[in-house]
Structure formats: structure tokens, C-alpha cells
Amino acid sequence: MFKGNLFILTVLVGLSSWFNSPTVLAAEFNSPKLNDLLHGGLQSKGPVNFTKFFDQDSTQKFCSELKPVVSSDEAKRLMSENLKGIKFLEDGAYIGDWARGELIAQSGKGLRFNDSENTKNGGNCYACHQIQKEELAHGTLGPSLYRYGEIRGYSDEVIRYTWTKIFNPQALLICSNMPRYGHNKILSISEMRDVMALLLDPESPVNQ
Ligand code: HEC
Structure with missing residues (x-):
């Protein structure tokens, strides 16, 4: 009895780690079926705009990778691109109320x-x-x-x-x-x- 349960448990743990493995997740995320489901299911409403969610900018795309390498040259390039977009204040008055x-x-x-x-x-x-x-x-x-x-x-x-x-x-x-x-x-x-x-x-x- 105990051995039987242990066997089932081992199979379940094995299966669940296979489903959670990066290869399977990557395959699911790239699947047209999943994409259709997401596009059909997520409806924009008021200020919540899913166009933005699907149409990611380069930083979001990079960070949505399964294992983004944050120390890579690409990460550095994206950070300096983000830095260029920052508006610093000419009057230097950064402290409000x-x-x-x-x-x-x-x-x-x-x-x-x-x-x-x-x-x-x-x-x-x-x-x-x-x-x-x-x-x-x-x-x-x-x-x-x-x-x-x-x-x-x-x-x-x-x-x-x-x-x-x-x-x-x-x-x-x-x-x-x-x-x-x-x-x-x-x-x-x-x-x-x-x-x-x-x-x-x-x-x-x-x-x-
Ligand atoms: C969704 C969560 C989240 C929200 C909302 C958020 N922050 Fe943060 N914040 C973080 C995390 C995580 C970090 C640490 C990582 C980093 O530095 O980016 C951080 C870091 C910071 C730091 C740097 C702290 C340090 O010691 O260097 C400041 C300053 C800061 N937040 C200010 C704010 C202010 C002001 C707001 C609201 C206008 C805000 N945060 C809203 C998650 C959040």
C-alpha cells in the first residue's frame, strides 16, 4: 500500500516538474492557441489597455524572457536607453509638498x-x-x-x-x-x- 502511494507520488512529482520545465513553458507561451485564448479573453476596458500588454517595448520583452541575463550587454544597452528618456528638471526644484x-x-x-x-x-x-x-x-x-x-x-x-x-x-x-x-x-x-x-x-x- 505504502509503496503504491510512493510510486504514484513519484509519477506526479515527475509530471509536474516536466510541465513546469522551461522547455514546456516556452512552448506553451509560443503556442498560437494560447495566444488566441489570451487575445480573446483579455478585454481592454477603461484605462486598462491590453494592446500595451501584447505590444511590449524592448525592455518588457527582454524581462519577459524565461531567464533574462541582467548582467548582459543587452541589459546594459536597454538601461542606458531608459536613462536617456528621463526628464531631469532644469530649475532643479525636485522637492515639492x-x-x-x-x-x-x-x-x-x-x-x-x-x-x-x-x-x-x-x-x-x-x-x-x-x-x-x-x-x-x-x-x-x-x-x-x-x-x-x-x-x-x-x-x-x-x-x-x-x-x-x-x-x-x-x-x-x-x-x-x-x-x-x-x-x-x-x-x-x-x-x-x-x-x-x-x-x-x-x-x-x-x-x-
Ligand atoms: C509594485 C511594487 C512597487 C511599487 C508600487 C513602488 N515600488 Fe519602489 N521599489 C520597488 C522595488 C521592488 C524596489 C527595489 C528594486 C529597485 O530598486 O528597482 C523599489 C525601489 C525603490 C526606491 C529605491 C530605494 C533605495 O534604497 O535605493 C525608491 C526611492 C522607491 N522604490 C520609491 C517608490 C515610490 C516613491 C513609489 C510610489 C510612487 C514606489 N516606489 C512604488 C517596488 C515598488
């Missing part, structure tokens, strides 16, 4: 099926980051940003780095999981300034 920045960081609105085209996008930063310590409902996919300026300082380099990160994280880490707020126009320049203030204004509660 931290209180407005907190509202943006808290808001997960926008770009969802039930939003309209006019819904104001939030940054949803708390979904992935700790920021103010009073907010306990935060995700942990990204590093904690609590005491961000206090720890890293307020130098021009830190400001430029943080702006780059918020504008287009893939310019510094090719397959970063963080959204490209400036690149994809999720937030406006002035909203990104406010989020910058939340992290980098010495008066912001984040740095107290």
Missing part, C-alpha cells in the same frame, strides 16, 4: 478596470514600501523607505538617483518590479516632486 506626496503614495486609484479615463492616478507606493512608520498596512516587495533622506542624506546625487528611480526604475535595474511612473506618465512631474518631498524633505515625517 510632502503632505500632498503622502496622499499620492497612499492612493491606489487609477489604471484599474473600474476607473474611468479621468480618474487621477495614485502612486500606490505603500503597496510595496514602508514609508511613514505610522502606516502599518504596507507591502514589502520593495525596501523600506522610512527615514529615507535621514539615512541617505540630501545631496544632489541622492536627489538625482531618487528622481531617476521614480521616473523609470528600469534605467538603473533593468527588470525592477517597480512601476515606471514618469516614463509611463502614471504621475505628472509635479506629483513626482511631491512624492520626492515625502522621501527627501527634512521636514517630512518620514525623516523625523
Whole structure:
């Protein structure tokens, strides 16, 4: 009895690892049948646009490979391409209003099926980051940003780095999981300034 169960278990484990093997997954992703199913099943609605999902840019294509080599020359080329698209501010006024920045960081609105085209996008930063310590409902996919300026300082380099990160994280880490707020126009320049203030204004509660 025991031996029989063990045999079935071995066969099941073997089968499941075969189904999950990169060759099988690659074959499935390239299959026209799967493509038809995805195209038929995923319907664009409101601000959710699946054309973009299927029509990936070069960075997305690279990061959708089964094993993207993030140290490759192609990765470096794509990062510098992303870097070129970053809009740095001529007036150097990167620090807006931290209180407005907190509202943006808290808001997960926008770009969802039930939003309209006019819904104001939030940054949803708390979904992935700790920021103010009073907010306990935060995700942990990204590093904690609590005491961000206090720890890293307020130098021009830190400001430029943080702006780059918020504008287009893939310019510094090719397959970063963080959204490209400036690149994809999720937030406006002035909203990104406010989020910058939340992290980098010495008066912001984040740095107290
Ligand atoms: C979907 C998850 C996700 C969301 C939403 C997100 N981030 Fe991130 N963030 C990450 C991850 C993952 C990293 C670490 C990898 C990297 O550096 O790209 C990161 C890194 C960062 C860094 C660099 C931290 C360091 O110590 O160098 C900053 C700054 C940052 N995020 C700010 C923000 C802000 C501001 C928002 C909202 C406007 C935001 N993030 C929204 C996932 C996210």
C-alpha cells in the first residue's frame, strides 16, 4: 500500500516538474492557441489597455524572457536607453509638498478596470514600501523607505538617483518590479516632486 502511494507520488512529482520545465513553458507561451485564448479573453476596458500588454517595448520583452541575463550587454544597452528618456528638471526644484506626496503614495486609484479615463492616478507606493512608520498596512516587495533622506542624506546625487528611480526604475535595474511612473506618465512631474518631498524633505515625517 505504502509503496503504491510512493510510486504514484513519484509519477506526479515527475509530471509536474516536466510541465513546469522551461522547455514546456516556452512552448506553451509560443503556442498560437494560447495566444488566441489570451487575445480573446483579455478585454481592454477603461484605462486598462491590453494592446500595451501584447505590444511590449524592448525592455518588457527582454524581462519577459524565461531567464533574462541582467548582467548582459543587452541589459546594459536597454538601461542606458531608459536613462536617456528621463526628464531631469532644469530649475532643479525636485522637492515639492510632502503632505500632498503622502496622499499620492497612499492612493491606489487609477489604471484599474473600474476607473474611468479621468480618474487621477495614485502612486500606490505603500503597496510595496514602508514609508511613514505610522502606516502599518504596507507591502514589502520593495525596501523600506522610512527615514529615507535621514539615512541617505540630501545631496544632489541622492536627489538625482531618487528622481531617476521614480521616473523609470528600469534605467538603473533593468527588470525592477517597480512601476515606471514618469516614463509611463502614471504621475505628472509635479506629483513626482511631491512624492520626492515625502522621501527627501527634512521636514517630512518620514525623516523625523
Ligand atoms: C509594485 C511594487 C512597487 C511599487 C508600487 C513602488 N515600488 Fe519602489 N521599489 C520597488 C522595488 C521592488 C524596489 C527595489 C528594486 C529597485 O530598486 O528597482 C523599489 C525601489 C525603490 C526606491 C529605491 C530605494 C533605495 O534604497 O535605493 C525608491 C526611492 C522607491 N522604490 C520609491 C517608490 C515610490 C516613491 C513609489 C510610489 C510612487 C514606489 N516606489 C512604488 C517596488 C515598488
